[in-house]
Amino acid sequence: MINYIWAIIFILGLVIGIGNGRGEIISKALTTSASSTVEFIIKLTAMLCLWCGIMNIANKSGLSDKLSRILKPLLVRIFKNVKSPKLLDAIVMNITSNMLGLSNAATPFGLKAMEEMQKVNDKKDVATDDMALFLVLNGTCIQLIPTTIISIRASFNSKNPAEIIFPTIIATAVASIMGVIYCKILQKFF
Amino acid sequence: MGYFTGSITAIITVIILIYGFLKGVKVYDCFIEGVKDGLNISLKIFPYILAMIVAVTVFRESNAMAYLLYIINPFVKLIGLPVEVAPLVFIKPLSGSGALGVYSEILKSYGPDSYIGRVSSMIMGSTETIFYTLTVYFGSINIKKMRHTLWAALLADLTALIMSITICRLIFS
Numbered sequence: 001m002i003n004y005i006w007a008i009i010f011i012l013g014l015v016i017g018i019g020n021g022r023g024e025i026i027s028k029a030l031t032t033s034a035s036s037t038v039e040f041i042i043k044l045t046a047m048l049c050l051w052c053g054i055m056n057i058a059n060k061s062g063l064s065d066k067l068s069r070i071l072k073p074l075l076v077r078i079f080k081n082v083k084s085p086k087l088l089d090a091i092v093m094n095i096t097s098n099m100l101g102l103s104n105a106a107t108p109f110g111l112k113a114m115e116e117m118q119k120v121n122d123k124k125d126v127a128t129d130d131m132a133l134f135l136v137l138n139g140t141c142i143q144l145i146p147t148t149i150i151s152i153r154a155s156f157n158s159k160n161p162a163e164i165i166f167p168t169i170i171a172t173a174v175a176s177i178m179g180v181i182y183c184k185i186l187q188k189f190f
Numbered sequence: 191m192g193y194f195t196g197s198i199t200a201i202i203t204v205i206i207l208i209y210g211f212l213k214g215v216k217v218y219d220c221f222i223e224g225v226k227d228g229l230n231i232s233l234k235i236f237p238y239i240l241a242m243i244v245a246v247t248v249f250r251e252s253n254a255m256a257y258l259l260y261i262i263n264p265f266v267k268l269i270g271l272p273v274e275v276a277p278l279v280f281i282k283p284l285s286g287s288g289a290l291g292v293y294s295e296i297l298k299s300y301g302p303d304s305y306i307g308r309v310s311s312m313i314m315g316s317t318e319t320i321f322y323t324l325t326v327y328f329g330s331i332n333i334k335k336m337r338h339t340l341w342a343a344l345l346a347d348l349t350a351l352i353m354s355i356t357i358c359r360l361i362f363s
Contacts, residue, residue: 002285010245017252025251033247037240040294041232049228054203056224057217061210111330118331125334132339135327139318140346145202146315148231152294153311158302162198167361168315171353175316179346186338 040155047151047161055101055147064100068092078137078180079130087116091134098141101148110138129187136179142172235290242291243298246277250299269348270355274300275310279317279351283344286319308362312354317347 017026072092075082082088090113097106113134121128146168153161194201210217249255259273266276278296282289293314300306320343328336 002288005281005284005288006241006245009249013245013249013252013254016254016257017248020253022252026248029247029251030244033244034240036298037243040243040298041236041239045229045232048232049225052228052231053221053224054206056227057210057215057220058206060220061206061213061215107326110327114327114331118333125332127328127333127336127339131328131333132337132342135324135339136342136346138327139320139323139343140316140350141318143315148235148290149293149311149314150199152290152297153302153307156294156297156302156307158307160196160198161302162202163195164308164311164315165198166195167357168312168354171312171350171357172316174353175346175350178349179342182342182345183338186342190337 043155044151047154048147051145051147051151055145059100059102064093064096064102067099068096071095079133081117081120081128081130083120084116087113090116095137095141098138099144101143101145110134129183132187133180133183136183137176140172140175140179142169142176144169235287238287239291239294242288243295246292246295250295269352270359271351272306272309274306275313278310278313282313282317283320283347285322289314289319305358305363309355309358312358313351316350316354318343320344320347 014026017023072088075091075095076088079091082091090109094106094109094113097103097109114131117128117131117134118124121131145165149164150161153164207217210220246255255277259276262276263273266273266279271279274296278289278292281292293310296310297307302308302311320340324336324339324343328339
């Protein structure tokens with residue numbers, strides 16, 4: 001998919017540009033954008049390292065355990081058919097990891113949760129209500145400290161890179177709640 | 191309140207540091223370990239960001255972007271989305287790394303502290319690469335009929351999008 005998108009953007013840009021008589025400008029843009037990206041990535045590396053360092057301390061001090069203890073009772077109530085503790089743990093760990101921005105850790109837990117949900121699924125090729133709900137929640141998951149976004153903002157010299165944290169949390173929280181409601185309504189029609 | 195939001199980076203850092211220290215975590219070792227992760231992430235995303243920034247810069251400099259924005263302007267106006275952010279909204283559900291590149295290019299062109307920069311930051315933080323996630327997760331257990339999942343996820347994403355625009359307008363202007 002991304003192969004097509006990238007090719008279309010790039011080719012259209014080049015063709016339209018050359019046709020527009022902007023060939024020289026585009027040639028220059030090609031080289032300068034590549035070199036300015038390297039400058040940007042160096043600044044970004046510094047910011048990412050700083051934030052990853054801080055977040056690693058947070059994770060090692062048991063932040064994810066705390067979070068999962070808060071989330072567990074909530075999630076038990078939302079999902080209909082979560083009886084095995086294995087499944088519940090996988091769901092909780094997936095969402096907790098997502099909240100802490102640990103996407104590498106989140107995916108294995110997520111796949112484990114899907115596998116466990118498939119075990120109690122009667123029709124093996126049709127998604128259950130819980131699967132749909134899980135994926136919608138997964139998609140609207142709040143990231144408490146969006147390290148990459150803050151880092152990118154900082155590398156472009158933002159006066160206050162972290163100012164978007166709270167507004168984003170509010171926007172995502174509303175989307176998560178609405179996501180649950182959408183699921184509960186739509187599941188009756190499909 | 192202004193002082194608080196301005197100091198948010200320092201405040202988060204000090205809370206995490208003190209908490210970790212009191213919990214008996216080896217804070218220095220942990221920090222170093224995290225920095226190594228940061229280096230790896232940076233190295234991993236660099237090719238994707240470069241590819242996208244180069245393509246989008248050419249697209250913008252050729253005036254193709256201006257044509258595209260002109261065409262889609264009436265549609266995005268409906269939900270109050272600044273048209274300059276529209277490319278990010280279209281690519282975000284499809285590709286995370288692609289979105290990262292487009293997002294960086296938007297900040298580069300309009301600045302991180304502009305309204306456009308802030309809205310796109312919030313959209314980056316609140317929406318998800320739905321198509322990719324659904325493909326991977328359902329694919330892993332051979333589900334063929336995903337029923338309402340895609341619609342609910344898209345609606346939730348749209349909600350996040352509209353909330354981002356609304357909150358951004360309320361808080362930052």
